[in-house]
Amino acid sequence: MRATMIHxxxxxxxxxxxxxxxxxxxxxxxxxxxxxxCGSDLWPYRGENPVAEPRRIGHExxxxxxxxxxxxxxxxxxxxxITPFVVSDGTCPNCQAGYQTACQNxxxxxxxxxxxxxxxxxxxxxxxxxxxxxxxxxxxxxIPSLLALSDVMGxxxxxxxxxxxxxxxxVVVVGDGxxxxxxxxxxxxxxxxxxxxxxxxxxxxxxxxxxGATDIISERDDAARDAVLELTGGVGADAVLECVxxxxxxxTAFDVARAGAMVGFVGVPHGVxxxxxxxxxxxxxxxxxxxxxxxYLPRLMADVLAGEIDPGKVFDLELPLAxxxxxxxxxxxxxxxxxxxxx
Amino acid sequence: MRATMIHxxxxxxxxxxxxxxxxxxxxxxxxxxxxxxCGSDLWPYRGENPVAEPRRIGHExxxxxxxxxxxxxxxxxxxxxITPFVVSDGTCPNCQAGYQTACQNxxxxxxxxxxxxxxxxxxxxxxxxxxxxxxxxxxxxxIPSLLALSDVMGxxxxxxxxxxxxxxxxVVVVGDGxxxxxxxxxxxxxxxxxxxxxxxxxxxxxxxxxxGATDIISERDDAARDAVLELTGGVGADAVLECVxxxxxxxTAFDVARAGAMVGFVGVPHGVxxxxxxxxxxxxxxxxxxxxxxxYLPRLMADVLAGEIDPGKVFDLELPLAxxxxxxxxxxxxxxxxxxxxx
Numbered sequence: 001m002r003a004t005m006i007h008x009x010x011x012x013x014x015x016x017x018x019x020x021x022x023x024x025x026x027x028x029x030x031x032x033x034x035x036x037x038c039g040s041d042l043w044p045y046r047g048e049n050p051v052a053e054p055r056r057i058g059h060e061x062x063x064x065x066x067x068x069x070x071x072x073x074x075x076x077x078x079x080x081x082i083t084p085f086v087v088s089d090g091t092c093p094n095c096q097a098g099y100q101t102a103c104q105n106x107x108x109x110x111x112x113x114x115x116x117x118x119x120x121x122x123x124x125x126x127x128x129x130x131x132x133x134x135x136x137x138x139x140x141x142x143i144p145s146l147l148a149l150s151d152v153m154g155x156x157x158x159x160x161x162x163x164x165x166x167x168x169x170x171v172v173v174v175g176d177g178x179x180x181x182x183x184x185x186x187x188x189x190x191x192x193x194x195x196x197x198x199x200x201x202x203x204x205x206x207x208x209x210x211x212g213a214t215d216i217i218s219e220r221d222d223a224a225r226d227a228v229l230e231l232t233g234g235v236g237a238d239a240v241l242e243c244v245x246x247x248x249x250x251x252t253a254f255d256v257a258r259a260g261a262m263v264g265f266v267g268v269p270h271g272v273x274x275x276x277x278x279x280x281x282x283x284x285x286x287x288x289x290x291x292x293x294x295x296y297l298p299r300l301m302a303d304v305l306a307g308e309i310d311p312g313k314v315f316d317l318e319l320p321l322a323x324x325x326x327x328x329x330x331x332x333x334x335x336x337x338x339x340x341x342x343x
Numbered sequence: 344m345r346a347t348m349i350h351x352x353x354x355x356x357x358x359x360x361x362x363x364x365x366x367x368x369x370x371x372x373x374x375x376x377x378x379x380x381c382g383s384d385l386w387p388y389r390g391e392n393p394v395a396e397p398r399r400i401g402h403e404x405x406x407x408x409x410x411x412x413x414x415x416x417x418x419x420x421x422x423x424x425i426t427p428f429v430v431s432d433g434t435c436p437n438c439q440a441g442y443q444t445a446c447q448n449x450x451x452x453x454x455x456x457x458x459x460x461x462x463x464x465x466x467x468x469x470x471x472x473x474x475x476x477x478x479x480x481x482x483x484x485x486i487p488s489l490l491a492l493s494d495v496m497g498x499x500x501x502x503x504x505x506x507x508x509x510x511x512x513x514v515v516v517v518g519d520g521x522x523x524x525x526x527x528x529x530x531x532x533x534x535x536x537x538x539x540x541x542x543x544x545x546x547x548x549x550x551x552x553x554x555g556a557t558d559i560i561s562e563r564d565d566a567a568r569d570a571v572l573e574l575t576g577g578v579g580a581d582a583v584l585e586c587v588x589x590x591x592x593x594x595t596a597f598d599v600a601r602a603g604a605m606v607g608f609v610g611v612p613h614g615v616x617x618x619x620x621x622x623x624x625x626x627x628x629x630x631x632x633x634x635x636x637x638x639y640l641p642r643l644m645a646d647v648l649a650g651e652i653d654p655g656k657v658f659d660l661e662l663p664l665a666x667x668x669x670x671x672x673x674x675x676x677x678x679x680x681x682x683x684x685x686x
Binding site: 093098099101233234235258260269272273274276279280282283284286287 | 626630631
């Protein structure tokens with residue numbers, strides 16, 4: 001089969017690799033229907049994470065189950081499945097508590113145990129603990145929104161949940177990537193009265209408004225803080241979603257938070273040092289991390305299938321898998337918010 | 344009057360200072376009935392916070408109102424009052440949201456606007472936003488527990504609340520000072536099923552058990568972590584109260600937290616760097632800060648007056664104000680958990 005590999009920074013190639021096959025009792029083999037490129041895939045692409053040797057990449061996909069191991073109970077061949085961005089056993093105490101990303105037997109994609117997600121097939125273990133099947137095979141038009149549940153929508157939801165967004169809140173979302181935009185959608189669904197999106201890019205501003213943003217702030221850093229304080233009578237936001245992962249975005253998140261607020265963070269931290277003095281003096285908390293999208297999948301899948309949310313709108317470029325390298329380039333250059341790939 | 348001053352590290356003296364007097368419409372003049380020494384007073388005492396010049400010290404006291412300014416409505420001469428450890432206006436958005444320690448007009452004790460709390464009298468502004476009067480003048484036996492509400496009990500309560508302790512939880516309390524012990528009491532009152540106190544000192548272990556600790560761990564650092572993991576089947580605690588404020592205590596707090604747990608922190612941070620990688624990977628959050636004890640005072644006061652809690656047990660040494668220097672020495676040398684001073 002063909003699968004995407006990263007060879008070095010800015011060197012993405014679709015390559016021929018051995019066909020995967022079931023070899024364990026909890027395995028599933030999934031034929032990919034659609035996959036996508038994650039903001040976090042850009043860290044190695046840009047050389048900000050090391051690429052020691054060529055390796056498989058990709059961890060967001062949906063597909064049709066081809067075959068399952070002898071012990072798999074909840075999915076069967078022919079099912080359409082959504083896959084969270086990590087493989088979890090579903091039975092350890094962390095999974096049972098709803099934190100599947102901290103599964104004690106967690107498996108990443110693009111490893112010996114699970115194929116990378118930007119290819120034609122994926123073999124993965126712990127099928128019951130990981131995959132969620134739709135009630136029936138969905139329409140083609142529903143696929144982008146279901147695919148968004150494998151990471152960005154669940155991650156945006158987690159940011160809002162970690163920030164403890166509640167009805168009536170004023171919420172600021174830092175970051176206008178696909179996760180930030182899904183954070184806007186999540187905060188809006190949770191009943192936030194005012195959702196302030198920090199964005200300088202017109203197409204993203206537009207989508208933020210479609211997703212429920214009531215205010216757009218195009219300033220950055222200190223100017224963004226001043227604008228939020230002006231909007232909130234000098235008080236700051238009740239909840240802040242930090243959807244980037246850099247030191248600067250975290251600083252902005254704390255700058256715009258009111259006393260007693262929570263910052264929900266979901267961007268993989270790169271150079272982030274939480275400002276402990278500010279946290280202490282103003283009682284601003286920090287929670288979040290790798291989003292347990294598996295925990296949110298049943299609920300968000302129902303919302304998508306009922307037509308209540310359409311997070312698939314974050315995909316503004318669709319390419320054949322053969323053009324995966326162009327997909328990375330388009331996201332790196334911010335020509336695309338998020339790229340959907342079809343084999 | 345006489346008031347305690349710190350002149351330099353390890354140099355505490357009771358000195359004659361000018362008598363305070365009402366000079367603003369929101370002022371109150373309080374005659375101190377009992378005051379005490381805070382763990383945070385030990386930072387300058389030990390030279391870990393600078394002492395640039397001699398200054399008043401102390402911020403925990405109870406007393407009788409002597410006189411109030413023209414606009415004061417909620418307390419009157421003759422009332423017995425409990426004072427939170429910061430002065431707050433009670434009207435700004437942060438006060439209204441229950442975060443009086445982040446009051447936009449916050450005043451500290453031992454400043455030009457409010458006298459230090461280890462003396463004979465204190466004049467302070469914002470009497471209505473700060474002081475809480477008991478329904479009647481309490482018995483002498485109730486005074487230690489009411490005094491504990493001015494800081495340590497409210498602070499321990501805040502740690503438990505920030506850590507989101509709920510019924511049935513396993514809670515670890517890091518720190519066996521008065522705040523940590525009150526954290527044990529708070530977690531127990533909130534319905535925690537298991538409250539694990541980290542303590543190596545027998546009198547503190549004993550009090551922890553009186554306050555509801557179900558397990559005592561006398562190991563430290565990595566050994567403490569191992570002991571907690573053993574107690575919890577390798578999973579860790581549902582909630583952790585960090586009641587010290589050092590880098591090591593924060594490390595221990597995160598080490599013993601289960602995936603998805605919250606660390607509630609109330610120790611003034613000294614050399615603390617939250618472990619953002621652990622926070623991300625295991626979804627362990629951090630919240631807390633300077634405790635808004637004013638918000639908890641009505642509830643906790645009712646509990647004390649009803650005899651349901653007795654946080655005053657943390658006072659294991661009572662001295663006349665004239666011996667305040669010995670009080671500091673006893674706490675510094677850990678001969679006393681907490682020292683109560685009577686003028």
